[in-house]
Amino acid sequence: MWLFAVLIVLLMxxxxxxxxxxxTPMAEAYDDRPDALVPAxxxxxxxxxxxxxxxxxxxxxxxxxxxxxxDRLAAEREAVEAADADGDAPRA
Structure with a gap:
């Protein structure tokens, strides 16, 4: 009984x-978040x-x-880009 108690304490x-x-060191942490992929x-x-x-x-x-x-922002942006391409007054 004492032998098992000592072994458990040594293991802990x-x-x-x-x-x-x-x-042995643990593996290095790395950033696993996906990249946003937008221009800075x-x-x-x-x-x-x-x-x-x-x-x-x-x-x-x-x-x-x-x-x-x-999706809504992308649609609005496409509308602005299309208006700019047609020569209309630019919107923000």
Whole structure:
């Protein structure tokens, strides 16, 4: 009985040592969020807005609502781009 108790305590101590960073190190953390894929500078186009994807979080968001908003913004942007191409007065 005492032998098992000592073994369990040693095992827990070994786990604590590894978790504390001693021994074999854990793998490096990396950023697994998707890239937004929008240009950092310049105006955004409708295609830029369609490519945007937001990462999910623990207390996330309703994806359908965000997608609907992005579709609406992209349609509005296309209308502005079409008006600019036709030579109408530019809108913001």
């Amino acid at each position: 101590g070994g786990v604590a040592v590894v978790a504390a960073g001693r021994g 500078t310049g105006p955004l186009s409708a295609d830029d807005l369609r490519r945007v994807r937001f990462p999910l979080a623990f207390r996330g968001y309703r994806m359908a609502e965000v997608d609907a908003l992005l």
